[in-house]
Amino acid sequence: MSADKFSNPVVRWIDHRLPIFSFMDHELNEYPTPKNLNYFWNFGSLAGVSLVIMIVTGIVLAMSYTPHVDHAFQSVERIMRDVNHGWLLRYIHMNGASFFFIVVFIHIFRGLYYGSYKAPRELLWILGVLILLLMMATAFMGYVLPWGQMSFWGATVITNLFSAIPFIGDSIVTMLWGGFSVDNPTLNRFFALHYLMPFLIVGVVILHLVALHRFGSNNPIGIDPSGPQDTVPFHPYYTIKDFFGLSVFLSLFAAAIFFFPNFMGHPDNYIPANPMQTPAHIVPEWYFLPFYAILRAVPDKLGGVLAMFGAIAVLFILPWLDRSPIRSGNFRPIFRIFFWVFLADCIALGYLGGMPAEGIYVVLSRVATAWYFLHFLVILPLLSVIETPKPLPQSLSKSVLGGTAMAGAASAVKEKM
């Protein structure tokens, strides 16, 4: 039946037996999408493209990379100097990780502002947080591979976090290392896992998309489309918009690769790993800085580790912390203020995580950490009870067309058609 849609007989033959074309037509072509999406809705597809870029460049880098403590650093330098286009591939992969995180962070804050984690999208949100966790693990292990000073000491500090676990902590760390310190067995297994995990991410992304397509995208107004008059087919409207966003993204990405390839990196990682000497000031990659700030803000070892993991864990239960039935921050006057304060708090944590842990920075880190948890555990639950939301528009069409009587009439006419 559905095969009738396709004029090409080969496509029809295949689709009858394996309805892959119907599936694509349904999910990527006719897929009804709210017509009022703004540019913040571009970041999902950008994240998908980033993942593909990372996998493609990663696989070709792996063809010249050697996961051995005596050769890893040299093999990356060889990629940079001797392998054909190696410098380009590595700079794409290296900056690609940063751009991937930029895109995903914007994607997450989009969800936070427009309440995209609320019913019926809780699982969609949880799968997204899971992707963030897997990305963090992947990027952390990838950063160890070039075996520079920051690779080595980053790996040492992060794996040692697990030693904070009471009783079994030290055995866990020994098992992670496969020895008594970060060494060749560690590098080997990190390479194996760094290769594996992006494909796990692909699996979770597929689940994320299945959950998304169950109820469709949320939108800036946060009310459900009331019928076909509120939606447009995904193709060509959003395919073209996604491609436009992609070209802007790729331009910025290319600018970074060609003009500032080491801007987001750390020069110490061009010094080969030395297990006998820690660099004077070690910092993780920028995308981990807010979490690193939370880790250091707590003066107790176990407490710091718990707070750091808690900062992510709290995202998993967010749908049940914010009980307000209104999704979009546009109609929540108080929430909106706290949203911007929270964003500023996260940026402040990122800044503090890069500063030395002394003096005023420690105090500020503690305040910012306290606010982070206060926002989720106190402010959001409280707001869902005390806040009076602004009146919601009656439909997406009305809000798009200005909600005038004329517009109402226009959409009513459309509705009839």
Add this chain to the structure above:
Amino acid sequence: MVKKNTEKKGSREIQQGRRDFIVVASYAMAGIGAAAVAWPLIDQMNPAADTLALASIEVDISKIEVGQAITVKWRGKPVFIKHRTEGEINSAQSVELSQLKDPQSDVERVINPKFLVMVGVCTHLGCVPLGQKTGEIRGEYNGWFCPCHGSHYDSSGRIRKGPAPLNLEIPPYQFASNSLIKIG
């Protein structure tokens, strides 16, 4: 008729009980089997036999001047060997145990008080503390200072200030002669 019925029901109940038992028993067996298969997959991550075999080294300490320290590598980690001055020994021995976060007297931490031998790995998150070379920062207690998150260790390597929970670890070692120690 009635009797027959109840009999039947009774035997069914017995059968049901047997079925439950079989189901639970087979789940349990499958669970044990899965765990037995999973164990080699997990345990392969633990240190291999050759890694464990790298366990001991010998160090000549006769060339270390008073006040000097050397760093040697043992099991991939730095080990600090410090020939302490009289002043450092005295100040390490005179500290009240009640002032310590991880109470341990200096005597417990040395074989020969002149030579302090310890693993040079911060007990917080594993950085190598400064203080081995002349001119390096030695912290507020004139011992070692970890720059990563600011832990201060005294001249006995005990934690005095900062996030580290424990004193620097003392590795297993013995004096093979007056000038030779065997670590591990």
